[in-house]
Amino acid sequence: MKSTITKALVALAFTAAFSSCKKNGTEAVAENPGNYVLAVTPVASTGVADYLVTASNLDQGAVSIIGNGVEQDGTYRYYVTLGSKFFSMLYGQGNPGAVTVYDIKSGKLSKVNDFTAATVHAFAPVNNDILMVKVPRAYAAAGATLANWYIVSATTNQQTAEGTLDAVQPTGNGEIAHFSWIKQVGTKVFAPYFPIIGRTFETDHPDEAGIAVYSYPAMQYEKTIRDTRTSFIGRYFTDALEVVENGDAYAFSSSVAVKGGVLTSSKPSSITKIKTGTTEFDQTYLMNFEIASNGYVITNWLYVGQNKFVANIEAKATKGAYVVGKKLAVVDVVTKTVTPVTGFPDAANISSLTTTNYSPKDGRLGYVGVNLTDGTTWVYKIDASNNTATKGLKVEGGLITAIQHIK
Template identity: 30%
Template structure:
């Protein structure tokens, strides 16, 4: 795992060297934003490098995802690795240096343009939208030599850092093991839940002793101060490195979290934290392995009304953190049911997280996958019927890392 995290860091720095911002050489001022009556789907796509692997990232758009093809020609090159959607903007955060953040939006003509100045923050190993006008990022080091981690709030309306605070990671460490944050999720408007895992500081050890533990750090919001630790021992770690998934507060105020439980004696499962509490609800336990005949969940994204779109490893041999062959299901955590999605083929999961966008109707899901022929498509999935349909195809790209929708 430590080696993989180092590889990710080097990958990000390598992309910085390869990629540079570009735009039309045009001195005419860009049109301002439109009235929001129209919209486009916005993606981050990587070009194909000389060795057939991903090269430079581009922000591209499409009017529809139900059919047709799209490539890099109508996009702009960027130099970031992480992308957060908030306040009808796409924020591009660089993995390296001072973690510079650059906002993008669509102008009145629907063209992708830079929406404001680049702001230095910190390298954000975790990030997530909070409310309607901010997002929170977090960066940390992997040992006791530099134990102070940073949480920062980015003001998406004024395009400035709205606040920051440091967290002493010694508060989370256990013995000779060190914490790694896996995501940041808003809860009750006044706090953040940050799932994390442990990793041994001893370089000769490659696996944590705490595979059977579920950890969440609670931080205040907007103060970003450490509050407490929540732990449970019935499943495993929530989320995965750079996955930004695994936990969600749903409409009724309850919080649901799910775990792959890789290398754990515990089953892959969903657990709950009741509204207004900061402890795991011992009366609730949704055993996903028992329900699926032994399959472990890989990733997931919230849809609405207690339903998640989750991917499951098709067998025990496929269970890893970043790879593995998966199939999709609609998982209802309130009724504890699983409905397999038809019309979407089994596929190798893409890097780090699912690429999912849920429409405002809370039922229509847009899902990006790479098929066995190496082609990338957007599938539209109906959450009620659990039926998927192949749509937009991407041409001459090596990867898709982000799907969102902006108005103009």
């Protein structure tokens, strides 16, 4: 696994990156104060920590980590925003990791607090807190197999509560419920999961979906919402459950259950629905994504509002448990339509896409980070009203790993 390099090596990396800019006839970009925050990983070396840079808008201009930005402590960071607070969390690879809390002052990040918390696998805003869950990948040698949960207050910027969950109880079949993500739905916490029998994430139950329902803040297990029309919801570290304006919740399945290294689900990639105020799948609603998209599966999505999503899609023939689609489409879950986005780079020209992206949820716009094979990095604006993509903010010196906005 990657490890953090010393300050001296980081300095050398930036010197090399700056020299490269000079050779290419470009200058380092000045600060760009604003309320948009981009996490950027330097490209000059491996094992380097992210830098956080601000931007005034995502539609145009440029930002750079060369001479700018706030260096993070350690590699493998993940980020979440709640109101005026930005949380930067270190994935400690099984060990506790640093959590740093920022707000924005005059368009620049200002550190509010930092503390140490457990490495977790799912996290999300709930009320005015950040709820985090650490899920086991193997059965306990003795006793119950437990998941650990933690609550961090966005008011006090500190951890305020913690506890454990029975990680096997939700499946009802003896397998571990490994949460793909967590989400506040009404007053409850919904936790979609993929069932596993060990660290290889294999399952003997590939053709069923489950969502564990918990009270909050006590995190008491209440029930499991089940469906056999799809495979499990989400993928590893992928948020596949979204609540729309009227309170309905939609969930997607990529249909990528695995056993013996082989994809085993017989169900199509699909989108299902839970009506507002209920804790059951709506049996009158099923969107067969493969049919609606003419042969694609959905691998990730960004909600842009008014029942529309910008979705990552991958051809069914090349789907996999960890394959993130490099093509984009606009998905309307009410009309059950999938429309390809035009103006977006060809998949062959994309080295990676950012999975933590931003939308004002105005029913129209979404912003996605794109790292191209030619070495350039951009934020692309996706307009769901006409299914088009437009090149926007340019990022110098590294690869985008997250795009967020702080109020």
